[in-house]
Amino acid sequence: MKSATASPIKIARRGLMLVISSPSGAGKSTIARNLLEADPELSISVSVTTRARRPSEIEGRHYFFKSIREFEALRATDSLLEWAEVHGNFYGTPRDAVEAAMAEGRDMLFDIDWQGAQQLQEKMGGDVVSIFILPPSMAELQSRLHRRAEDSEEVIATRLANSRAEIEHWREYDYIVVNDDLDRAFSAVRAIVEAERLRRDRRPGLFEFVNRLLTENPF
Numbered sequence: 001m002k003s004a005t006a007s008p009i010k011i012a013r014r015g016l017m018l019v020i021s022s023p024s025g026a027g028k029s030t031i032a033r034n035l036l037e038a039d040p041e042l043s044i045s046v047s048v049t050t051r052a053r054r055p056s057e058i059e060g061r062h063y064f065f066k067s068i069r070e071f072e073a074l075r076a077t078d079s080l081l082e083w084a085e086v087h088g089n090f091y092g093t094p095r096d097a098v099e100a101a102m103a104e105g106r107d108m109l110f111d112i113d114w115q116g117a118q119q120l121q122e123k124m125g126g127d128v129v130s131i132f133i134l135p136p137s138m139a140e141l142q143s144r145l146h147r148r149a150e151d152s153e154e155v156i157a158t159r160l161a162n163s164r165a166e167i168e169h170w171r172e173y174d175y176i177v178v179n180d181d182l183d184r185a186f187s188a189v190r191a192i193v194e195a196e197r198l199r200r201d202r203r204p205g206l207f208e209f210v211n212r213l214l215t216e217n218p219f
């Protein structure tokens with residue numbers, strides 16, 4: 001067998017773009033938060049929104065809260081990688097943070113809706129892995145929104161009314177996880193991230209490892 005000279009691989013590590021979507025109250029923020037705590041390789045894309053801040057939310061951590069005028073300025077300057085209107089408010093992904101993560105080959109998590117997932121897929125193609133979180137039942141979805149106690153009855157009603165139309169997009173996602181038991185759903189999402197990293201040679205340190213094997217080859 002003829003073999004080529006073993007020269008170090010030059011390919012840079014490409015970051016994984018992990019999208020998590022679900023109808024409101026299914027548990028995507030909880031799963032995303034647990035994932036970020038458990039996985040130091042992952043950072044989250046903090047969106048901008050025109051929605052009012054919830055009592056528990058922190059500016060710059062959960063969202064960058066903007067007026068409609070500020071949001072329109074971001075759109076006009078092409079500062080958003082994608083944006084959509086969801087439940088009567090505007091939401092968008094700041095371009096800068098994503099480009100910085102991609103340039104450094106860091107993995108990034110996106111808590112965005114199906115419209116955002118579609119746009120990201122169009123722009124980033126194969127780097128996107130998408131997960132749709134389903135509630136175990138519509139009754140449980142409703143009680144989770146009430147138990148969360150962050151939104152008014154009117155806001156909860158809008159979110160429930162929109163949940164059917166959101167769930168109808170489930171087929172567009174790579175993975176579907178039913179969030180019945182939180183530990184089980186979380187384990188499934190972690191397994192997806194781990195498998196996708198391995199599948200795409202994105203395991204942290206893999207490129208360096210193979211380069212070392214090739215350059216140290218004494219044969």
Ligand SMILES: Nc1nc2c(ncn2[C@@H]2O[C@H](COP(=O)(O)OP(=O)(O)O)[C@@H](O)[C@H]2O)c(=O)[nH]1
Nearest residue numbers: 024025047083084086091092093111112113116
């Ligand atoms: N397209 C898009 N959707 C977003 C973005 N940020 C948040 N969303 C989605 O907007 C919807 C409403 O989010 P939020 O008001 O935080 O309510 P929650 O779903 O009840 O937690 C959810 O489906 C989010 O995933 C974004 O930057 N772009």
Ligand SMILES: Nc1ncnc2c1ncn2[C@@H]1O[C@H](COP(=O)(O)OP(=O)(O)O)[C@@H](O)[C@H]1O
Nearest residue numbers: 024025026027028029030144148179180181182
């Ligand atoms: N598996 C689960 N079982 C019971 N409650 C859950 C589960 N997952 C999430 N929750 C709770 O349901 C509510 C909605 O979850 P959240 O993560 O805010 O949903 P989303 O981000 O999809 O709107 C929160 O109060 C959360 O603690």
